[in-house]
Every structure is written in C-alpha cells, then in structure tokens.
Amino acid sequence: MEESAFFIGNYSQSGREDLEDLELYDQVNGIGVGAFYACPNLSRVVLNKNLNYVSPLAFAACPSLKEVVADSNIIALAPNAFARGQNDSQDQEARDLARKILLKNVSYKCEDGIVYNAKWRSLLFAQTKDLRSLVFPRGTKSIGWYAFDGCRALEEIDIPPTVEWIGERAFANCSSLKKISLTKSVQQIGQAAFMNCRSLEEFKIPKGVERIEAFTFSGCENLRAVEFPSSVKCVEEKAFEFCSSLEKVTVSKWCQVEDDAFDKGVEIHRI
Numbered sequence: 001m002e003e004s005a006f007f008i009g010n011y012s013q014s015g016r017e018d019l020e021d022l023e024l025y026d027q028v029n030g031i032g033v034g035a036f037y038a039c040p041n042l043s044r045v046v047l048n049k050n051l052n053y054v055s056p057l058a059f060a061a062c063p064s065l066k067e068v069v070a071d072s073n074i075i076a077l078a079p080n081a082f083a084r085g086q087n088d089s090q091d092q093e094a095r096d097l098a099r100k101i102l103l104k105n106v107s108y109k110c111e112d113g114i115v116y117n118a119k120w121r122s123l124l125f126a127q128t129k130d131l132r133s134l135v136f137p138r139g140t141k142s143i144g145w146y147a148f149d150g151c152r153a154l155e156e157i158d159i160p161p162t163v164e165w166i167g168e169r170a171f172a173n174c175s176s177l178k179k180i181s182l183t184k185s186v187q188q189i190g191q192a193a194f195m196n197c198r199s200l201e202e203f204k205i206p207k208g209v210e211r212i213e214a215f216t217f218s219g220c221e222n223l224r225a226v227e228f229p230s231s232v233k234c235v236e237e238k239a240f241e242f243c244s245s246l247e248k249v250t251v252s253k254w255c256q257v258e259d260d261a262f263d264k265g266v267e268i269h270r271i
Contacts, residue, residue, distance in 0.1 A: 006027060006028065006029050006030065007028070007029070007030040007031075007032060008024075008028060008030070008031045008032055008035045008036075009032045009035065010032035010033040010034060010035065010055070011032070011033065011034040011035065011037060012032065012035055013035055013036050013039065014034055014035070014036060014037040014038055014039065015037070015038050015039065016036075016039050016042075017039070017040055017041055018041075019036070019039045019041065019042045020041050020042060020043055020044070020064075021043065021044045022036070022042060022044065022045045022046065023045075023046040023048070024045075024046065024047060024048040024051065025048065026048050026049065026050050027050065028048055028050065028051060029050050029051055029052045029053065030051070030052060030053040030054075030055070031051070031053065031054050031055055031058045032055050032058070033055040033056050033057055033058070034055075034056070034057040034058065034060065035055070035058050035059075036058060036059050036062065037057055037058075037059075037060050037061055037062075038060075038061040038062065039059075039062050040062070040063060040064060041064050042059070042062045042064060042065055043064045043065060043066050043067070044065075044066065044067045044068075044069075045059065045065065045067070045068045045069070046068075046069045047068065047069060047070045047071055047074070048071060049071040049072075049073060050073060051071065051073060051074060052073060052074060052075050052076065053074070053075070053076045053077075053145075054074060054076070054077040054078065054081045055078055055081070055145070056078040056080050056081065056145065056146060057078075057080055057081065057083060058078070058081045058082075059081055059082050060080060060081070060082065060083040060084070060085065060094075061083070061084065061085050062082075063084070065082065068082070068101045069104075070101055070102055070104070070105050070108070071105065072105055072106075072107035072108075072117070072119050073117075073119075073120065074102075074117060074122075074124075075117060075120050075122035075142055075144065076122065076124070076142070076144035076145050076167050077098060077102070077124050077125070077144060077145075078125070078144070078145045078146045079091075079094060079095045079098050079124075079125040079126075079146055079147075079149075080094045080095075080098075080146065081094075081098055082094055082097045082098050082101065083097075091129065091150070092128065092129070095125065095126075095127060095128065096127075098115070098125070099115050099127060102115060102124070103115075107119040107120075108124075109137070110127060111135075111137060112135040113126055113127045113128060113131050114126060114127065114134075114135070114136070114137060115127060116137045116140070118137070120141070120142075121137070121138075121139045121140055121141040121142075121162070122140070122141060122142045122144060123136065123137060123140050123142065123143045123144060123147060124144045124147065125144060125146065125147045125148075126147060126148050126151055129150045129151050129152070130151075130153060131148070131151050131153065131154060132153045132154070133154075134148075134154060134157055136159075136160050136163075139162050140160055140162055140163055141162055141163060141164050141165070142163065142164060142165040142166075142167065143159075143163060143165070143166045143167055143170045144167045144170065145167040145168045145169060145170065145190070146167075146168070146169050146170070146172075147167065147170045147171075148170060148171050148174060149169050149170070149171070149172045149173055149174075150172070150173045150174070151171075151174050152173070152174065152175045152176055153176060154171075154174050154176060154177050155176045155177060155178050155179075155199075156177070156178060156179045156180070157171070157177065157179070157180045157181070158180075158181045159180065159181060159182045159183065159186065160183075161183040161185050162185060163182075163183075163185060163186055164185055164186060164187050164188070165186070165187065165188045165190075166186060166188065166189045166190055166193050167190045167193070168190035168191045168192060168193065169190070169191070169192045169193060169195065170190060170193045171193055171194050171197060172192050172193065172194065172195040172196055172197070173195070173196045173197075174194075174197050175196065175197065175198045175199060176199050177194075177197045177199055177200055178199045178200065178201065179200075179202075180194075180200070180203070182204070182205075182206045183206060184206050184207045184208055185206070185208070186206040186208060186209060187206075187208045187209065187210075188209065188211075189205075189209055189212070189213065189216060190213060190216075191213040191214050191215055191216065192213075192214070192215040192216060192218065193213075193216050194216060194217050194220060195215050195216070195217070195218045195219055195220075196218070196219035196220070197217075197219075197220050197223075198219065198220065198221050198222060199222060200217075200220050200222065200223050201222050201223060201224055201225070201245075202223070202224070202225045202226075203217070203223065203225075203226050203227070204226075204227040205226065205227060205228055205229055205232060206229070207229040207230075207231050208231060209229070209231060209232060210231055210232060210233045210234070211232070211233065211234045211235075211236065212232060212234070212235045212236060212239045212261075213236050213239065214236040214237050214238055214239060215238050215239065215241070216236075216239045216240075217239060217240050217243060218238055218239070218240070218241045218242055218243075219241070219242045219243075220240075220242075220243050221242060221243065221244050221245060222245050223240075223243045223245060223246055224245040224246055224247070225246075226240075226246065226249055228249060228250060228251045228252070228255070230252045232251060232252065232255055233252075233254065233255055233256065234255065234256045234257075234258075235251070235255065235256070235257045235258060235261040235262075236258055236261060237258045237259075237260050237261060238260055238261065239258075239261045239262075240261060240262045240263065240266070241260070241262075241263060242263065243262070243263060243266075244263065246262070246263070246266055247265070247266060247267060248266065248267040248268075248269060249262070249266060249267070249268055249269070250269045250270070250271060251268065251269075251270060251271075252270065252271065253270040253271060255270075
C-alpha cells in the first residue's frame with residue numbers, strides 16, 4: 001500500500017477490503033483519525049518502531065482484527081483506537097483492548113489505573129473512566145490524547161513539574177473537575193484539552209505556553225477567571241466558546257485573538 005513518509009491521513013484507508021496483514025513502513029510516525037476505520041478483513045497489524053502517534057478510531061470497527069504488535073516508541077495512543085465501533089457503550093471494551101495490546105510490550109506499564117510508556121515517560125490513558133483520583137507515573141513528560149476524557153469523578157488534579165505536553169482532549173468532559181494546577185514546565189496544551197469541564201472556575205495558563213488552541217476551554221460554563229502569561233501569542237477560534245461566566249480577560253498587546261475565540265460580550269483588555 002502507498003503511505004506518506006510520515007503520516008497516514010484521516011480515514012485515508014478506511015473501508016479497504018483488501019487489507020488483511022498490515023505492516024507499516026519505518027518512515028511512518030503518525031496514524032490519523034480513523035485511518036483504517038472499518039477495514040473488514042484486517043486481521044493483523046504491526047506498528048513500526050518509529051511510530052509515535054495513534055489517533056482516535058485509527059483501527060476501529062475492524063471486526064477481524066486479532067493481533068496487534070506494538071513497538072516501544074508510542075507516546076500518544078487514543079484509548080478508542082481499537083474500538084469495535086463508535087458507540088460510547090463500547091468505550092471500556094476499547095480501553096481494555098488497547099491496554100491488552102500495549103502491555104504485551106515491556107515498555108508499557110499499568111499502575112494505579114494508568115497505562116503509560118515507561119521508556120518515554122508518556123501517560124497514555126486511564127484504564128477506566130471511573131477513576132476518582134490520579135497518581136501520575138514517576139517522571140511523566142506528556143499526557144496523551146483523550147487520556148482522561150469523560151472521567152467525571154475527577155475533582156482536583158496536580159500536574160507534576162515534569163510534564164511538558166498535554167494532548168488533545170486530555171481532560172475533556174471531566175465535568176466535576178474544579179481545580180487543576182500546572183507548572184511552567186508545560187509548553188503545549190492540545191486542542192479541546194479542557195472542553196466541557198463545567199465545574200472549572202479558574203485557570204492559570206503556564207508561562208511557557210504560546211498558543212491556546214481551538215476549543216481548549218469550550219463549554220467551561222463556570223470558568224470566570226483566566227490568567228494569560230505574556231508568552232501567549234495566539235488564542236484560536238472558539239477556544240472559550242460557551243464560557244458564559246467569563247466577562248473579562250487580559251492579554252498581551254502582541255497576542256492575536258481570533259474573532260470568535262471568546263463569546264460576544266467578553267471584554268478583552270490588552271497590556
């Protein structure tokens with residue numbers, strides 16, 4: 001099959017009936033959303049040694065998939081990557097399957113309900129959405145895509161000072177989350193990372209973050225105070241949509257704010 005030198009595009013191979021035994025080329029370092037979605041005869045997949053990212057639904061709805069060989073370099077793997085379908089009721093089954101696949105490789109561990117890559121100190125995802133408290137693996141450097149999406153029992157989180165990157169939708173739909181503490185080590189916060197965290201009232205953006213990506217705080221209806229450091233250079237579209245309690249923000253005069261980054265009526269003060 002033809003593949004990009006670096007990335008297999010979103011849904012680019014979905015529905016292919018000719019795929020049965022798939023071994024990725026060494027050049028591939030990322031698999032897009034639903035890249036191999038609903039390939040009915042795909043039974044075996046070998047994830048190459050240079051692969052870093054496996055997106056949501058990458059191999060979902062592949063009923064014949066029996067074997068996945070995972071190398072040790074994956075730093076972000078969405079928990080629904082191997083889901084049997086797109087139904088929420090199948091979420092736990094998808095998490096269990098992803099955990100089972102990864103733990104066959106010695107670089108991946110599961111401790112305190114957290115699946116992580118011990119080699120690269122990358123937290124991948126929670127074993128269950130019922131997680132009530134969070135203990136980070138020692139030396140965690142990154143928090144993967146969808147890692148805690150929908151963990152509604154989490155109320156307070158202290159991100160350790162070793163974390164540099166928080167992935168897309170990492171804490172989305174954590175509806176009970178009231179407080180989250182981040183240190184200046186965090187350099188990047190992914191799209192929709194805190195979307196629909198309805199109990200969140202205040203947020204202090206770490207000094208190293210340069211971009212607030214789209215939908216990052218969308219739906220945080222009780223968010224009333226956000227502290228922007230001077231490092232923030234851009235606030236993308238809909239980053240704070242449906243944040244009905246937010247009335248005023250202060251940003252650097254050099255910061256580019258998209259027209260629909262905030263709801264109408266939010267006062268943007270520049271310094």
